[in-house]
Amino acid sequence: MHPKEEKTVVIVKPDGVKRGLVGEIVSRLEKRGLKIIALEMFTATKEQIDGHYPKDEAWISRVGSKTLANYEKYGWDAQKELGTADPLKIGTMVRAWLVGYMTSGPLVKMVVKGVHAVDMVRKIAGNTMPAAAEMGTIRGDFSVDDATIANRDKRAIHNLVHASETPEEAQHEIEFWFAPEEIHDYKRAEEDIMF
Ligand code: GDP
């Protein structure tokens, strides 16, 4: 595979759609030199969201660990806030909140292609916790949410976009969300100049 053929999945979450940020998000990806090769607004079912997010304990624990790191940083007590300091139990709670969040309104799903697409899109999206995300990133420019407040309200962090974390995760998500005929190819005018 040529390096500029790498693909990743981006989903504008319900807060991004309801805040009118679809165009802004697509625009940031396009301006950077990434190509949108599939795009659709749809409403997901609970079963679809359950199938989208990984189910393995390593992933669930890692999500719980993000909460623990955030609590440590700000001096919050996980046991007192959530009744547990076990990353697996916290991750399981977050995963259930995610299903509610991701089915609370329409989503916009995209396949994005380009040089190091997975890493580039993660960089453009920014840190999972918007309060910790750098300025200039989607999450850093448009949100200030984080685990402390989201957990207190028993909901997922509202961070505008989902982006695949590895090429393997991207491959699974492309197959999960898109039929082959929904993915297109074309040449962008500036390709010959940019790379
Ligand atoms: P991402 O790849 O940056 O989106 O982050 P993860 O894959 O770790 O988590 C998936 C999604 O779960 C995030 O985008 C958030 O919406 C939500 N989330 C992750 N960690 C937490 C957390 O500690 N607390 C809450 N309430 N939500 C979280």
Ligand code: MG
């Ligand atoms: Mg993730």
